[in-house]
Amino acid sequence: MSKYVFKRLLHIIPVLIGVTFLVFALLSFSPGDPAQAILGVGAKPEELAMMREQLGLNDPVIVQYLRYMGGVVTGNFGTSYSTKQPVLEMIRIRLPNTLILSFGSLLLIFIVAIPLGVVLAIKQNSFFDNVMRVVTLILAAMPGFWLGLMLIILFSVKLGWLPSNGLESAKAAIMPLVCLSVAGWTTNSRLVRASMLDVIRQDYIRTARAKGLPYRRIVRKHALKNALMPIVTSIGMAIGQCVGGSVIIETVFGINGLGKMMVDALRQKDIPTIMASVIISAVIIALANLLTDLSYAFIDPRIRSTYVKPKAKAKATAGGGVSA
């Protein structure tokens, strides 16, 4: 098991190298001059040339890339071209907001989606089920940022209950978190419903009912655990969506987070800041994927066994495929 984890952690490295090189190369070949961005429009040509030399922009892209990555490995993310601050410091200030948004909405998704999906499965084809089908269809069709604007009109402008920007208080976090998690509510509650319906039709559930166990207990203790397997997959994917979605939601609610920092940096071709945001989000996604795969093993003993002897298992399935 630990060998598997180690192998997976090693796999993150080539992906990170690929991602960083891709973005670095794209940025180098794109139009726009970082020296101009730093010195402003009024800079003289000789000043620009000196700045370019100082930043090492005249070297081949691969040399620039290696120099940058050498810095990253030793914990030096460089200095922002536009704000002149160390990038690490800028991230340190903004990371908490982005983490609150990403993981807060993730938590909210599962607090809402799992119970809702279970209830919809138990009350399949009831009036409530049908109403929720329409409601989730409409909610899923709403872009998060538009929902955000509509909530601002209702709760900030008309009713004056909630602040429309920032993330200073718990009250201010309500609307951004709702906007980020709505998409997750709809897809995951449908997923839980479908997988719960699959499980409660199985024989062992009938056995449990025949034993005379109360229905609530069967649902909670026997069915839910097995029904949650597909949800784990969607946790991994939801993290990516939450990190990506927070870029837009940060703009809507004027929250000072990593996403907003990245969009601003892209406008100014602030390469160190862009690269750092890309690396951080790629690491978050890679770790999330790893945790997802590992949690399968912890939930399901059958999957755990495949990690022990992967080769024997592969042979067995291949053999089975031919004879079938």
Place this chain on the structure above:
Amino acid sequence: MNGPANVDIIAHKKKRGLWADAWLRLSKNTTAVIGMVMLGVILLTCISAPLFIDYEDDVVKVNIAKRLEFPSEGKLLGTDELGRDVFARIIWGGRISLFVGITSVLIASAIGTALGAIAGYYGGKTDSLIMRSLDIFMAIPSMLLMITLVSIMEPTTLNLTLAISVGFIPGKARLIRAQVLKIKDLEYIDAVRAQGASNWRIILTHILPNAISPVISSFIMSIPGGIMTISSLSFIGLGVQAPNPEWGSMLSSGRAFIRDCWHITAFPGIAIVLTVIALTLVGDGLRDALDPRMKD
């Protein structure tokens, strides 16, 4: 157990039957029909827009005297901060949103299908190379990837479409790869190979037709994602540029007037919601209709 001629006839009948059967099931599905009607009306209105809306006069011409008017009889959905008719701009914006949404997914489906089929069929090193390269694209949240791509290119409609399609390629490739992996070990493929068919012929005429139905429904179901992406990009100012109308950029410019003039932000969003609902209904219906196991 059947002779080759028999198999041929059965396969032929079955193939024709599948599509006719799928259409029959689709037309019996009330929600899918509602979706198709909605989608038809939306597409027709957007395509025929030049017939009843004058681009220069109604969509882009600034008319300060009539700015920020609320919906009334003459102006169905009111006017925006520059006095332009919101209704005309939504219809014209739909042309751009729908074009970008549909085209980007179409490009991604074509490239993704090709890559996925090659990876799945050849396996081994080819598979690793293709799938690991696509993993790189999946390692960044697609929204961040697109923002990066869009910001380094000129924001023309074509560039935006291409950038958005990149985000969809890995998903499509994985989908078709899984299908091809399932099909390529079936006995009829061995039979075709024994008859001397080339690899390309096997992929194009014997595997893809059987692997394509999930791609078709996923094509329809990805279009909402394409529309949402282009509106998100325009919303943060990296997408379609002014004065061209686009649903997301209309939302973005209406934001400043949110306190008094809700109609500028509300209506373009409703256009997105209605379009996405229509596409979802059609996509769901198509998925059920093309998958024989989903009959109940």
